[in-house]
Amino acid sequence: MSRVGLIAVFTALALGVPLAGGATLDGPPAPTVDSGPQKLTNQSDATFTFSDTDSTVAFKCQLDSDPAGFLACISPNSYPPVGEGPHTFDVKAVDATMIESTVTTYQWTVDKTPPPNPTIDAKPPDPSNDRSPTFRFSDSEPKVKFECRLDSGSFSACSSPITDTIPAAGAEGSHTFRVRAVDAANNNSDATTYTWRIDLTPPPAPAISSGPANPTTATDASFAFADSEAKVAFRCQIDGGAFSSCASPAAYSGLALTAHVFSVRATDPAGNTGATTSYGWTVIAPRDTTAPGDVIGLRRSIGYGILKLSWRRPADGDFGYVRVLVGKGPKAAKGQLRTLVYKGTGTRYTNKGFKNGTYYRYAIISYDKAGNASRGVPVVVKPSVLLRSPKNGVVVHAPPRLVWAKVPKATFYNVQLYFSGRKILSTWPSAARVGLKRSWSYAGRGFKLKKGTYSWYVWPGFGPRSKGRYGQLLGQSGFTFR
Numbered sequence: 407m408s409r410v411g412l413i414a415v416f417t418a419l420a421l422g423v424p425l426a427g428g429a430t431l432d433g434p435p436a437p438t439v440d441s442g443p444q445k446l447t448n449q450s451d452a453t454f455t456f457s458d459t460d461s462t463v464a465f466k467c468q469l470d471s472d473p474a475g476f477l478a479c480i481s482p483n484s485y486p487p488v489g490e491g492p493h494t495f496d497v498k499a500v501d502a503t504m505i506e507s508t509v510t511t512y513q514w515t516v517d518k519t520p521p522p523n524p525t526i527d528a529k530p531p532d533p534s535n536d537r538s539p540t541f542r543f544s545d546s547e548p549k550v551k552f553e554c555r556l557d558s559g560s561f562s563a564c565s566s567p568i569t570d571t572i573p574a575a576g577a578e579g580s581h582t583f584r585v586r587a588v589d590a591a592n593n594n595s596d597a598t599t600y601t602w603r604i605d606l607t608p609p610p611a612p613a614i615s616s617g618p619a620n621p622t623t624a625t626d627a628s629f630a631f632a633d634s635e636a637k638v639a640f641r642c643q644i645d646g647g648a649f650s651s652c653a654s655p656a657a658y659s660g661l662a663l664t665a666h667v668f669s670v671r672a673t674d675p676a677g678n679t680g681a682t683t684s685y686g687w688t689v690i691a692p693r694d695t696t697a698p699g700d701v702i703g704l705r706r707s708i709g710y711g712i713l714k715l716s717w718r719r720p721a722d723g724d725f726g727y728v729r730v731l732v733g734k735g736p737k738a739a740k741g742q743l744r745t746l747v748y749k750g751t752g753t754r755y756t757n758k759g760f761k762n763g764t765y766y767r768y769a770i771i772s773y774d775k776a777g778n779a780s781r782g783v784p785v786v787v788k789p790s791v792l793l794r795s796p797k798n799g800v801v802v803h804a805p806p807r808l809v810w811a812k813v814p815k816a817t818f819y820n821v822q823l824y825f826s827g828r829k830i831l832s833t834w835p836s837a838a839r840v841g842l843k844r845s846w847s848y849a850g851r852g853f854k855l856k857k858g859t860y861s862w863y864v865w866p867g868f869g870p871r872s873k874g875r876y877g878q879l880l881g882q883s884g885f886t887f888r
């Protein structure tokens with residue numbers, strides 16, 4: 407309605423002219439606000455449209471209880487920008503008789519304050535190997551909605567929690583997640599951002615730089631290892647057990663006497679685990695280095711052409727066997743006895759090919775099951791062992807009586823006496839003895855027992871002396887006459 411029309415209505419009301427449309431002195435119907443700002447808005451401008459069922463009425467409007475009161479207005483009616491907070495728009499109709507309708511009120515609130523920036527409560531670690539990370543977020547202002555954005559994408563409505571899947575082709579590298587809050591008045595907060603790196607490449611297999619010898623007697627083991635990628639964490643395993651966190655050097659103790667396997671693998675900060683490196687070795691029992699005891703109760707028996715040795719085993723629980731070694735000559739030391747004549751667990755040795763009159767040196771050595779050898783028990787058999795008297799090397803002051811062991815089946819003996827390497831006597835007694843005299847004849851010459859060293863030899867004879875059948879040398883000995 408134009409201002410002229412509105413003045414005419416008010417004039418007609420003042421003069422009592424009947425109004426068109428059926429209005430009465432009871433007043434016109436209350437207006438209807440057909441449109442206005444949203445009840446909660448961030449817009450400062452406000453425009454209202456209103457109407458009345460009585461098309462002849464005029465309208466009066468008022469904003470926020472303006473001191474100027476109701477003023478004539480027409481629909482649509484706009485107001486300059488209003489401040490934040492609640493506001494009230496009032497409108498009433500006035501008929502031609504100046505009677506006013508009841509007031510129709512419209513209330514709304516202007517909110518231009520953005521909500522607080524959201525808080526990201528849960529996020530993938532940096533770095534991470536998760537191509538489908540999950541984010542949880544919240545805001546201290548209630549009832550806000552959220553908008554999210556990943557990398558160069560656009561903001562779109564979202565809710566917590568949200569899981570984004572990143573294509574494998576572009577997964578590795580840096581990524582940024584953004585979230586902002588939108589309140590009921592449609593105010594946006596600033597975006598809260600989180601940037602992290604996705605790493606899908608596992609680290610190299612660790613290198614083990616040191617470990618126990620293989621095999622080893624040690625029941626403890628220590629391993630040193632490293633990885634060419636920095637900042638990795640290590641997990642170790644032994645003998646197929648569970649992998650557990652470890653650091654170099656990794657040490658183990660109390661290992662059983664068996665084969666073992668140590669394994670180590672590296673995990674990078676993103677959670678990628680590389681290939682496993684393993685080290686195998688065997689723990690064996692410590693080598694027994696303790697020598698067993700020597701044989702005990704050694705006895706020897708020597709006859710013509712035979713030697714017998716007997717003994718008892720040492721008391722060692724790990725006794726293994728005995729070796730009998732022999733050498734010839736007075737200069738034969740233990741280390742030179744290289745002829746092995748017996749090896750076994752028995753307690754006796756017999757040599758039926760024994761050569762009387764020969765210098766023998768035996769060693770009876772016991773061994774344990776680990777191969778450790780005892781010091782050995784020596785047995786020396788001198789060439790004079792069967793020549794009874796005089797004892798080898800003694801000094802006599804009268805012509806001695808030469809006595810030797812009787813040889814079974816011997817019918818006579820040949821005794822030879824030497825002085826300064828020259829034979830001075832050869833005699834053939836039938837008994838195992840002969841007495842020397844101060845003088846005698848041999849080979850057509852006369853001899854006397856004079857001061858000096860003498861050697862004598864005995865051979866057994868068998869059958870008639872005329873046959874000249876002699877056995878091996880029975881023995882040799884010597885004495886000194888003074």
